[in-house]
Amino acid sequence: MKRQKRTTIYDIAQKLSLAASSVSRALSDSNKINAETKALVLKTAAEMNYQQNAMASNLRKGNNPTIGVVVPRINQYFFSNVIAGLEEVTFKQGYNLVICQSNELHAREVEGVNALVNQNVSCIVISIAAEKGSFDHLQQVLDRNIQLIQFDRVVEELETFKVLNNNKQGAYEAVVHLIEQGYRRIALLEGPQELHIFRERKEGYIAALQEYGFPILSELMYANAWTKELGAQATTQLLDLPNPPDAIFASTSDFAALGVLEVANNKGIPTPEALGICGYSNEPFTEITSPSITTIDQFSVEMGRKIGNLHFREMENFSPEGKTKTLNVRPKLIVRNSTLRKLQ
Amino acid sequence: MKRQKRTTIYDIAQKLSLAASSVSRALSDSNKINAETKALVLKTAAEMNYQQNAMASNLRKGNNPTIGVVVPRINQYFFSNVIAGLEEVTFKQGYNLVICQSNELHAREVEGVNALVNQNVSCIVISIAAEKGSFDHLQQVLDRNIQLIQFDRVVEELETFKVLNNNKQGAYEAVVHLIEQGYRRIALLEGPQELHIFRERKEGYIAALQEYGFPILSELMYANAWTKELGAQATTQLLDLPNPPDAIFASTSDFAALGVLEVANNKGIPTPEALGICGYSNEPFTEITSPSITTIDQFSVEMGRKIGNLHFREMENFSPEGKTKTLNVRPKLIVRNSTLRKLQ
DNA sequence: CTGAAAGCGCTTACAG
DNA sequence: CTGAAAGCGCTTACAG
Numbered sequence: 001m002k003r004q005k006r007t008t009i010y011d012i013a014q015k016l017s018l019a020a021s022s023v024s025r026a027l028s029d030s031n032k033i034n035a036e037t038k039a040l041v042l043k044t045a046a047e048m049n050y051q052q053n054a055m056a057s058n059l060r061k062g063n064n065p066t067i068g069v070v071v072p073r074i075n076q077y078f079f080s081n082v083i084a085g086l087e088e089v090t091f092k093q094g095y096n097l098v099i100c101q102s103n104e105l106h107a108r109e110v111e112g113v114n115a116l117v118n119q120n121v122s123c124i125v126i127s128i129a130a131e132k133g134s135f136d137h138l139q140q141v142l143d144r145n146i147q148l149i150q151f152d153r154v155v156e157e158l159e160t161f162k163v164l165n166n167n168k169q170g171a172y173e174a175v176v177h178l179i180e181q182g183y184r185r186i187a188l189l190e191g192p193q194e195l196h197i198f199r200e201r202k203e204g205y206i207a208a209l210q211e212y213g214f215p216i217l218s219e220l221m222y223a224n225a226w227t228k229e230l231g232a233q234a235t236t237q238l239l240d241l242p243n244p245p246d247a248i249f250a251s252t253s254d255f256a257a258l259g260v261l262e263v264a265n266n267k268g269i270p271t272p273e274a275l276g277i278c279g280y281s282n283e284p285f286t287e288i289t290s291p292s293i294t295t296i297d298q299f300s301v302e303m304g305r306k307i308g309n310l311h312f313r314e315m316e317n318f319s320p321e322g323k324t325k326t327l328n329v330r331p332k333l334i335v336r337n338s339t340l341r342k343l344q
Numbered sequence: 345m346k347r348q349k350r351t352t353i354y355d356i357a358q359k360l361s362l363a364a365s366s367v368s369r370a371l372s373d374s375n376k377i378n379a380e381t382k383a384l385v386l387k388t389a390a391e392m393n394y395q396q397n398a399m400a401s402n403l404r405k406g407n408n409p410t411i412g413v414v415v416p417r418i419n420q421y422f423f424s425n426v427i428a429g430l431e432e433v434t435f436k437q438g439y440n441l442v443i444c445q446s447n448e449l450h451a452r453e454v455e456g457v458n459a460l461v462n463q464n465v466s467c468i469v470i471s472i473a474a475e476k477g478s479f480d481h482l483q484q485v486l487d488r489n490i491q492l493i494q495f496d497r498v499v500e501e502l503e504t505f506k507v508l509n510n511n512k513q514g515a516y517e518a519v520v521h522l523i524e525q526g527y528r529r530i531a532l533l534e535g536p537q538e539l540h541i542f543r544e545r546k547e548g549y550i551a552a553l554q555e556y557g558f559p560i561l562s563e564l565m566y567a568n569a570w571t572k573e574l575g576a577q578a579t580t581q582l583l584d585l586p587n588p589p590d591a592i593f594a595s596t597s598d599f600a601a602l603g604v605l606e607v608a609n610n611k612g613i614p615t616p617e618a619l620g621i622c623g624y625s626n627e628p629f630t631e632i633t634s635p636s637i638t639t640i641d642q643f644s645v646e647m648g649r650k651i652g653n654l655h656f657r658e659m660e661n662f663s664p665e666g667k668t669k670t671l672n673v674r675p676k677l678i679v680r681n682s683t684l685r686k687l688q
Numbered sequence: 689c690t691g692a693a694a695g696c697g698c699t700t701a702c703a704g
Numbered sequence: 705c706t707g708a709a710a711g712c713g714c715t716t717a718c719a720g
Contacts (some may be wrong), residue, residue: 006488008697019707024699034705049487055403056697059712064399066442075428075645077419082348086420087445091452096438096459098410101431108435108620115440118398136529258632285629288602299417352713363691378689400713403696482713 007048016044023290052272064152066096067311068116070126072104072153077283078300079127082151085304086125093312095122095148106133113137116206123147127331128155132194147314149307156196161314162326167197170296170331171251173205174278177294177333179212181342182248183276186214187238189225189260190254201251221244226252231259239267247276247339254279254286257293261338277338291337302328351392360388371396384467410440411655414470416448416497421469421627422644426495429648430469437656439466457481467491467655472499476538481610491658493651494555500540501588505658506670507628507651514640515548515595518622521638522591523556523676527620527686530558531582531589533569533604535596542570545595545624564589570596575603583611591620591683597631598623601637603684621682635681648674 006044010021014176016023025033026041027050058064061191067090071079077297083099090097098121100112102279109129116124116136124141126148135155141148178186188205193197206216219241225234231250250256257279264275271277271291279286306327349594353367360367362381369377370385382683402408410435415423427443442465444456453473458481460468468485470492479499485492486504495507512645522530532549535542550560562583569578575594582589594601601623613619615635623630628643650671 006697010697020697021699021708022706024697025706028699032705037705049484051462051488051652052457053403053464053697055399055408055464057699058714059397059399059403059714060697060699062712073428073429075421075424080419080424083443084417084445087418087443091444091456096442096463097444098426098442100435100441101428101429112435114395118395119440120397120399140393144395200510228566288629289632290634350713364713365692365715366690367714369690372715376689381689398714400696401715403698404713404715408698626712 007045007050007051008053008084009050009119012041012044012048012050013047016040023189039308048110054233063122064120065094066098066119066121067123067125067308068098068100068113068121069121070102070112070116070124072102072111072127072129074099078152078281078298081300082127082304082307085306086308089305089308089312093308102129104130106131109133110134110137111114113141117141117144117146121146123149125149125311127306130192130195147311149310151303151307153195153197157244161244161310163303163310164326164328165197165298165303165331166328167200167331168204168207168297169328170280170333171201171203171249172208173204173331173333174249174280174294174296175205175208175253176212178247178249178276178278178339179208179214181272181276181339183339184214185217186223186242186249186276187220187245188248189231189234189248189250189252189256190223191226192224196253200212204327205249205251225250225256225259228255228259228262231256235263235282239263239269246274247278249278251280254281254283254293254295256261257295257338258285258289261289261293272337272339272341276341282334286334286336289338294336294339295334297332299329299331350397351389351394352397353400355393356385356388356394359392360384385615400637407466408464410465411443411467411469411652412444412457412463413466414444414446414453414456414460414468416446416471416473418443418445422496422625422642425644426648426651429527429645429650430568430652431648433524433649433652434655437652441448446473448474450475453477454481461485461488461490465490467493469493469495469630469651469655473547473569481575486532491655494656495651497539497541497648507654508670508672508673509541509548509642509645509647511674512543512548512551513641513672514617514624514677515545515593517548517675517677518593518595518624518638518640519549519552520556522593522620522622522683523552523558525591525616525620525683527591527683528558529561529564529587529589530566530591530593530620531564531566532592533575533578533592533600534565534567535570536568536640542596546634549593549595569603572599572603572606575600577603579604583613590618591622593622595624598625598627598637598639601639601682602629602633605633605637616659616685620685624676630678630680632683634684638680639678639682641676641678643673644676658678 009020013020013023024095102109148160154162184264222234248260279295282295286295346683357364357367370382492504498506566578584647616650623639624657626639630637
């Protein structure tokens with residue numbers, strides 16, 4: 001035994017000598033019902049402690065007002081913020097939010113997506129796992145006419161809504177800022193180039209240098225430095241160059257930037273005077289390091305809200321040709337002490 | 345129009361000239377079905393791209409394999425970790441996880457809980473909002489025989505499962521550590537005493553002092569210092585005492601401890617030599633401040649896993665008299681430089 | 689092992 | 705405005 005019997009609309013109908021359909025109409029606030037009857041039903045329902053069975057209602061109506069989310073990790077600053085923003089919107093609309101994490105594994109992601117499809121959710125929101133694999137599972141979502149919204153890390157080939165940070169823009173602004181602060185040899189810590197977000201950041205770096213007439217030097221671009229440890233390692237090597245950089249843009253993450261800072265501190269290289277440091281993401285800790293770290297805010301909570309609003313707006317005026325729109329969230333440079341050697 | 349027609353078991357049955365019930369048996373891997381028939385059904389189902397309608401199945405079976413979670417904020421380090429741990433377990437069991445945030449508001453919490461009750465979820469996991477209110481909504485959950493598991497911030501009067509950090513133990517160990525490091529006047533930053541977690545931490549502080557024969561001095565206990573700003577303010581006042589403390593235990597949070605550290609740094613008071621500082625929660629930033637901050641780890645991911653396991657274990661051997669068990673997660677002191685003035 | 693039937697708790701055309 | 709009936713897509717006793 002688990003549940004005790006819940007009151008159903010039949011229980012109410014019987015008590016009031018009404019038809020179940022009338023009870024249903026009263027509860028759903030239909031206009032095809034007498035005001036007095038409605039009041040009576042509502043009163044009785046409250047007395048009998050009635051709660052609608054959402055599963056039955058959804059089955060009959062053929063839709064499930066829930067949004068499913070699949071992210072690599074729930075407890076990562078960026079993702080938990082996106083989810084928080086999304087929840088805000090979905091809750092307001094009376095929608096549920098079901099959450100899965102892929103742990104960066106493709107197989108886990110597939111399982112999660114399939115579970116959501118079985119639930120007949122009205123929308124799936126996803127940021128794909130780092131582990132590569134086919135995207136049949138996502139194609140399946142589209143085939144079933146379930147809305148699919150990709151964000152941040154997306155499968156580019158797939159024609160779906162995409163909500164992205166304008167990574168090129170963010171990187172571009174960071175590098176322009178460094179140039180304006182008088183840095184002349186700006187190194188780049190790159191992320192894995194299979195992920196488009198890292199390719200775009202590299203493009204932004206190059207665009208800024210070109211615009212200001214600086215050379216693009218391969219010796220100053222360091223591949224695959226997307227953890228604190230790899231950032232530190234990259235920094236050690238870069239600073240050992242015959243002609244070392246005077247600024248390092250850790251385009252991968254603030255964690256990499258933290259690795260840069262630690263190496264600089266250990267070597268007694270003063271920041272920002274001799275070495276400028278810029279990260280990416282505006283993790284909370286960047287504010288409290290010494291010196292505080294310049295970085296790029298991605299407006300993650302706002303991004304979550306945008307995703308939610310996109311879904312609900314599209315539900316209203318559904319236009320097939322509008323299915324592949326890309327929404328860009330414009331990131332913002334947060335200037336802090338690690339790059340500030342001129343007064344602003 | 346939203347969804348196109350999905351294949352149902354009737355479509356499969358028709359194609360194979362079978363009864364729907366046989367198709368159902370084959371798909372649910374029943375033993376009351378011929379092996380050949382089963383293989384044929386499975387093959388055909390795959391060809392026809394069949395996906396079970398979870399709503400129909402759940403409705404018929406009278407249960408919904410999902411767990412609902414209500415927390416003050418999804419994007420808070422502690423809570424997102426608990427959710428991550430919980431998701432790990434629920435996913436393994438093929439359960440869904442539905443998430444609501446109360447934003448610390450009682451009314452929002454009530455709405456969230458009711459939505460989950462309507463869904464007929466099999467378990468609700470909750471950490472209550474700071475805003476006080478009645479707990480009729482939680483009583484309602486129990487009345488409907490839905491399992492209720494409270495964690496961290498709980499309604500003590502309510503007889504439910506509770507998963508708690510052993511806050512008294514954590515605080516006790518921190519203060520003992522401070523005493524062993526030679527600190528003699530240890531101040532306490534308290535949280536709001538309406539919340540039991542903060543009362544318990546105070547008890548741990550007092551117990552440690554008593555055990556070592558130290559006086560309990562009200563001048564060294566500072567109420568309501570649970571943000572960085574309030575922590576800083578408290579520190580300024582404490583250090584202005586005629587006989588100031590030589591250590592401050594910010595029992596409320598690491599953020600308060602950060603406030604303490606900043607005031608100490610600004611006043612040129614060396615940490616840990618002249619002032620020991622200990623926080624609570626092991627936020628990521630405590631590792632990277634200068635000096636790094638001693639704190640208490642709450643094993644939040646592990647706590648989430650414990651909650652999940654509790655639910656699934658109890659489902660099996662359901663014993664009414666075991667319904668009010670309390671599980672304590674033992675916290676762990678993380679010793680860092682902010683309190684380390686002796687070699688260990 | 690297979691089929692026919694009932695029913696989970698709703699909603700919604702269809703009559704009146 | 706109200707009722708009787710059908711049906712959403714499954715599962716599961718009940719016969720055979």
